[in-house]
Amino acid sequence: MSPRTTDVWARALTATLTTHADPEALHAARRLLAGAHPQLNVNQGFATAKFALPDGRPARARLIVEELTAAQWERIEAAITARTPATSAIGDDLADPRHTAGIPLLPSAQDLSHHCTCTQTPAAGPCAHTLAVGLLLAERLRTAPAPLFTLRGRPYQHIKKRLRDGERPTAAAGPAAARVPAPTPVRTATDHAPVIPAQQPAPMPEPADLDLTTTRPALTGPLPPVPAPLPELPAQQALVADAAHRARALLTGTEQPTATDTGSDLARFTSLDHGVPFRQAAMDHLGLDVVSMGHLSLAHTHGGPAGAAAYLHRYTLDHDVLARAQADIQPLRPAPSATVECEDNHLTDPAVGIQLRYGPDARWHPYLAPYGTWQPVPGPSADPADAYRAARTAARAFRRPR
Template sequence: MTQPPSVAGWAQALTTALAATAGEATLAAGRHLLRDGGAPLNVTQGFAISKFQLPDARVVRPRLVVTELSTTQWDRIDAAIMALPDAAIVAGTTAISDEFINPHLTAGVPLIPASEDISYTCTCSTGETTPCPHSAAVGLLLTERLRTTPALLFTLRGRPHQHLKKRLNATSARPARQEPSALESPPAGATQPLPLAAAPGAAAQLAIPDPVDLDLTPLTPAHALPQPPPAPLPDLQELNTVAADAAHRAQMLLDGGELHISRDTPSDIARLTMLPHGAHFRPAAMEYLSLDVVSMGHLQLAYTYGGPAGATAYLETFPVEHEVLAQAQAAIQPLRPASMATVEWEDNRLTDQAGGVQLRYGLDARWHPYRAPFGIWQPVQGADADPAQAYRAARSTQVRGRTPKK
């Protein structure tokens, strides 16, 4: 495995597994649902979720559930991959080689789930007990995503690829430079260099020149295109924004800042429109996301306080395991000012109307706190993996207003 890794096989392997569980007819119906595109996909440990709007305007939320691998199994997989001489090339980026479809390269533990490791759920009437076109479509969305980012399969199976990537980065230090042995003869025709001490002018060659001040003021930035590009390319303003955004991200990395990677369009829109070079897209963004001025401001707050996952938690709802919500309610119970009042559960949202606090579980496994000072839930600072800490953060936020809307 010395060539750049091929990733095409991941999608085909998962499609085969889906066909064994959902059947070709159901997969065909799922493809029909996706013919117009636009369906969102969120992948987290153990499941992938999406949503579809039915002809009667109802929204259904299908989910593809996959058995997670154990810690022992993941440790075996990581050890097997790291033992490969070119592990950093074939598994060190999100483009993981599809040769790892073969369990012989992953310590006998298959990364592609078997048919018994796949199940489906959906909030539609037919998706409660059997695979439906909506849940099959989630699997198809995932297969398409694997064509470019097979690392998502690691997250789905229980351990994000970042875990392996960090280990590879820590062990991929450059080897020490090997000096030629004194017994080795130089190749025929090669010129053997003189020893440093005997080389004429050696001291002058090793001298480091003084730094030179460059005046870059009159130079034109590279992204300032002189004239509009021809169709069908994006217009000049859009291309300039893309270039400015790339420069902004590069500067953040050079300054040692943290670069949040948005994997969905809405959260990246929130990030871009908060920056000077993207502010002029705010009206178009509001129209694209169907948000008013207040809601757009709340979306940007959600991104500011919680990053991409915070923005997604503001815009989207998705099912969360009953045990997760139950444990969160138990954690916040001692902190509630009205302990006998009802706590409402809905998808990934836990709402304490009496306490004026709502917690939204995000794809980053953190609870994002909300208050409603003017009758509309709005994000506040303090996202935390511990629901009690997020609840405390919300309660400590000084707000005034009417009773929050249900």
């Protein structure tokens, strides 16, 4: 993608913000940005920045953007992926609603609302601080499409993945293509790993009279098949081995924290020798392809059950936690003026391809996307700065000649 492909988006948003703005407030907004680089925080549905008031107090400005519905996004994505691979890129042409199923991606003035902690009342119109947030956002859009997709309610990584999947051969291309696993289903902050419905146990047999005096020959042949609905014999043997493994870990004090969901426990189970034969069954149960299952195993290796949970699920995280983490990593960022994306428990620095995911263990788990898909790397830490450093160290290892 060329560095100017979304310039039209920037000009359109600037026009929307400034056409009916108070000239004095607009001039003050431009003065706020002159020679300064406020930290812009882009989230689903709003963008924020902080400015200093004359009395030293902070003014926290928020530009709120109307999010598109899931149905609207489905129509937009279908329209984008229906284009030929040569043109299925994110660029200025998507500013035209004819290319997005008649649904405009760029917000109109009616889609925007302003909120700020300064003393200006909303009835007086947008203040200089919220206008400055909008102008800063427009400048980001000049070369980076991600903030607009995030604001309108759909992560940019999801759009890019949908584009890649849309260009892959379908089942009509032949039997080999039909065997390509389905992409990993998108999980929300409220999703949980799927659970196999409980089956009713078989009825207990009637008591039998036991003959304890007659000698019986020892078992010389294989055991008969296990009666339904019990698991097959190899599965029962694996469960026994797993119970023994966990008992040893308890006795030696090396037991890991207990997994909080089925997906995390399957990651633990399949990482052990007795669980390896059931890897395909785990993939089918979780709806993962081979690559995603490999990444889940890496997440468990690097971060234990909490690392696996951070890979599988999104969690709702307080905005202040994300804001503090963003401030902690800011001195370490090679491109400090580039946008940092905050979505759920994910903190993404797309300029360098680093993502931190906050897990249920209160640690930040580092991720890289060297091949276009986020994958876990070593170094989870309660300190987001340490996790960010670990991701940069791992990135250098990826770039090192092999």
